Amino acid sequence: MDNNVLIPRPETEELVEWIIANCKFPVNELKILDIGTGSGCIPISLKRRIRKADVWAVDISEAALNVAKKNASALGTEINFLHLDILNETNWERLPSFDIIVSNPPYVPGKDKEQMQPNVLKYEPGIALFVPDNDALLFYKAITRFAKQHLNTEGHLYFEIHEDLGNATMDLLQSEGFLPEIKKDMQQKDRMIRSGLKK
Numbered sequence: 001m002d003n004n005v006l007i008p009r010p011e012t013e014e015l016v017e018w019i020i021a022n023c024k025f026p027v028n029e030l031k032i033l034d035i036g037t038g039s040g041c042i043p044i045s046l047k048r049r050i051r052k053a054d055v056w057a058v059d060i061s062e063a064a065l066n067v068a069k070k071n072a073s074a075l076g077t078e079i080n081f082l083h084l085d086i087l088n089e090t091n092w093e094r095l096p097s098f099d100i101i102v103s104n105p106p107y108v109p110g111k112d113k114e115q116m117q118p119n120v121l122k123y124e125p126g127i128a129l130f131v132p133d134n135d136a137l138l139f140y141k142a143i144t145r146f147a148k149q150h151l152n153t154e155g156h157l158y159f160e161i162h163e164d165l166g167n168a169t170m171d172l173l174q175s176e177g178f179l180p181e182i183k184k185d186m187q188q189k190d191r192m193i194r195s196g197l198k199k
């Protein structure tokens with residue numbers, strides 16, 4: 001870990017547990033993608049628990065990917081890491097289709113900066129945290145559209161979300177043809193969404 005990546009949060013661990021709880025074991029073939037992987041905590045945890053899964057992870061930051069690769073090899077996990085900006089649609093064709101797409105993208109509006117813990121601002125990269133105040137769902141919009149093209153019919157899209165943006169994110173997913181389901185974290189905050197495609 002270094003200051004190129006976020007320190008994993010308990011809510012992200014809950015997201016991983018939710019994904020695993022929804023997997024039908026034994027798993028034979030399962031292709032998983034994590035978008036904006038940072039330290040790699042999501043794909044590494046998933047690969048360790050679902051050994052047969054084919055796990056991919058992408059990030060715009062090469063420095064973050066280097067941390068993720070080190071973590072993956074230290075924990076004996078094989079993950080397909082790719083350096084790629086998901087906001088740039090021309091990159092999408094570099095990725096295949098998946099059964100599970102997961103993302104904990106940047107979602108903190110810049111205006112929230114003042115209320116944040118000094119250690120977060122000092123030791124964690126702004127690129128992994130902040131979004132413009134006027135477009136807080138920037139990454140959710142792009143990833144939802146990507147998922148429409150790259151999620152297998154029976155697959156699921158999982159998001160970690162901002163606690164105040166649950167309804168807005170649900171609306172976005174519904175308008176793009178998904179059936180979203182929201183879940184609270186252990187602090188009773190709206191924190192994650194799982195979506196399948198409408199049949």
Ligand code: GLN
Pocket residue numbers: 009104105106107108120128129130
């Ligand atoms: N939950 C994190 C925080 O408040 C933010 C994580 C993120 O932006 N994806 O620090």
